[in-house]
Amino acid sequence: MSLAQLAALLADPTRAAFCGALLDGRAWTAGELARHAGVAPSTASEHLSRLIAGGLLAEERQGRHRYVRLAGPAVATLIEDLTVFAETAAGDATGGSGPAPGTLREATRRSAEARARTCYDHLAGRLGVAVADAMLDRGLVSDDAGLALTGDGLGWLAEQAIDLPPRAGGRGARPVVRTCLDWTERRTHLGGALGAALCRTALERAWVQRIGSGRALRVTPDGDRALRELLGLRLEPEAG
Incomplete structure (x- = not known):
């Protein structure tokens, strides 16, 4: 990923809010992040997919629930x-x-x-x-x-x-x-x-x-x- 692509990922206020919330070190559901950022679940899902594809977030699934967390300490430091x-x-x-x-x-x-x-x-x-x-x-x-x-x-x-x-x-x-x-x-x-x-x-x-x-x-x-x-x-x- 280029610097410009990384900057574009974090330039959106919703995606930035998601990353900031996940600095607590825990895994959040898509619904929890949607409520935190004040966006619709469908909007949250689209943003999360971009952050996962960009390597900033990691995804875990448990049954019907989708959990996401920061991809690791290097991302948290960033x-x-x-x-x-x-x-x-x-x-x-x-x-x-x-x-x-x-x-x-x-x-x-x-x-x-x-x-x-x-x-x-x-x-x-x-x-x-x-x-x-x-x-x-x-x-x-x-x-x-x-x-x-x-x-x-x-x-x-x-x-x-x-x-x-x-x-x-x-x-x-x-x-x-x-x-x-x-x-x-x-x-x-x-x-x-x-x-x-x-x-x-x-x-x-x-x-x-x-x-x-x-x-x-x-x-x-x-x-x-x-x-x-x-x-x-x-x-x-x-x-x-």
Whole structure:
């Protein structure tokens, strides 16, 4: 696929909305995405077929249901990076942080996502940046010669029974750890296999919970204690 073809795929507002929604790392049905974007099911189906054919989405079928998800971490990184660029450009143009939310619901969603959210399969927002800072401060990861998991970091993961996903070889293999620019904080959080393992653990152990059907997360009381004990994090209390 050429750059122009890729740009054309993402230039449509409906297809862009689908890709943004799927950054939560889950599989959605065509009907769910249609409702999210406010389009008819037939329109959604046409757009999804184009995104699947273009390699941005992968399809799974279970009975009569059609599920779609982002095709992989590389696609998620692309969508997140483009989101960062778009938000930054909008902020530069308006002298602020981008277009103001049009409704109270939108403002509430943005505030929740800025506090803590998923970025495909890793933690983002202020929570994700705080975790990245803590792991760097404690020497669990190092950026001396490019971001890397240290020996102390491997030991820490073993102590917490946090397993890294198997690393695939070959071209395009997912790195153990990489930086991912956070579009709300304008700083980096941890991606790669390490970021995915931390996020999966936080969800499985109920350190964080999803808020509704979007990407926003809430840190639970158990999570607050665990993050304070394991990484020395003292998170801001949530409003309300």
